[in-house]
Amino acid sequence: MNKPFDLVFFGVCTLLVLLGGVGTVAAKNPIRGAMGLLTAIVGIAGMYLQLSAEFLAAIQIIVYAGAIVVLFLFVIMLLGPQATTSAGAAGTKLSRYFGAGVFLFGAAGAMSLVWRTRTEIAALPKAPANLGTVEGIGRELFTTHIVPFELSGALLLIAVVGAVAVARGKQPDPTRDAPEATLPEAAKGPPLTASVSATAAETNAPHVHVEEA
Amino acid sequence: MSTVPVEYFLIVAAVLFVIGSVGFLLRRNLLVLLMSIELMLNSVNLTLVAFNRLHPANHDGQNLAFFVIAVAAAEAAVGLAIVLAFFRVRKTIHSDEANLLKN
Numbered sequence: 001m002n003k004p005f006d007l008v009f010f011g012v013c014t015l016l017v018l019l020g021g022v023g024t025v026a027a028k029n030p031i032r033g034a035m036g037l038l039t040a041i042v043g044i045a046g047m048y049l050q051l052s053a054e055f056l057a058a059i060q061i062i063v064y065a066g067a068i069v070v071l072f073l074f075v076i077m078l079l080g081p082q083a084t085t086s087a088g089a090a091g092t093k094l095s096r097y098f099g100a101g102v103f104l105f106g107a108a109g110a111m112s113l114v115w116r117t118r119t120e121i122a123a124l125p126k127a128p129a130n131l132g133t134v135e136g137i138g139r140e141l142f143t144t145h146i147v148p149f150e151l152s153g154a155l156l157l158i159a160v161v162g163a164v165a166v167a168r169g170k171q172p173d174p175t176r177d178a179p180e181a182t183l184p185e186a187a188k189g190p191p192l193t194a195s196v197s198a199t200a201a202e203t204n205a206p207h208v209h210v211e212e213a
Numbered sequence: 214m215s216t217v218p219v220e221y222f223l224i225v226a227a228v229l230f231v232i233g234s235v236g237f238l239l240r241r242n243l244l245v246l247l248m249s250i251e252l253m254l255n256s257v258n259l260t261l262v263a264f265n266r267l268h269p270a271n272h273d274g275q276n277l278a279f280f281v282i283a284v285a286a287a288e289a290a291v292g293l294a295i296v297l298a299f300f301r302v303r304k305t306i307h308s309d310e311a312n313l314l315k316n
Binding site: 003006007010014017018021022024025026027030033034036037040041044047048050051052053055056059060063064067068071072075076078079082083084096097099100103104107110111114115124125127128131132136137140141144145148149152155156158159160162163164166167169 | 217218219221222225227228229230232233235239244245248251252258259262267272273275276278279283284285286288294297298300301
């Protein structure tokens, strides 16, 4: 690759990342925010390509653009128009801007550090042929980093089960909530049925989540 | 291969992190808060990959970015599930309404 093409490609990616980031944060409508997130993710995938991390670029597109952004869109559409919230109360504004100022100050300090040490960073060494390929990453992933790799599998499983359990909420048990007339006499258990259906009715009320914690 | 200096990537990552953190602090929409977290995780990933390019003897940075992506996916799933549960209780996703434990 020649230098001008690299710089132009980097500039396009930077534009995507920064515009997408600002769009994510500033959008009133969360759907526009999700589109901004998608733009930023695509830009970052382009930067991965330039940093010879081709496998991560593919993962970035598949996992982030293909799964996470779509998940956000599903939730936004599930919530409907209530996904857009109005601006917050005025009383907390000062603390908000104070916090933002602290972060801005820290970021400015970090960027000035990067700028001051720019001459001490040596020129980029030539990347080995297998840097960022599936083979190169996979070899290390299944030898050196096998324990965190397996643990991340367990983490994903637990997260899936937890997400289903949290998002589903309390559902009435269909075997116990069936109308009593259709049940055979033996399956009823008279004292139990009344109390169970009472608790099932209670658990459908919205405030129960709090009291059970 | 690439002729763009690594510092440029680091600066872009720093700016993106600031955008994400400012959004996390200023916005009150739970969905936008989660998206800001994703932005910050992405900027950290970019930093890791950039430094891995600077020390290409092994793939430590890229492997760590891989794990960060896995954790981010889990975090997004659980976070969105919590947003749904919160919406079921309060009928809004304004984060100032999350005050049930206050009194």
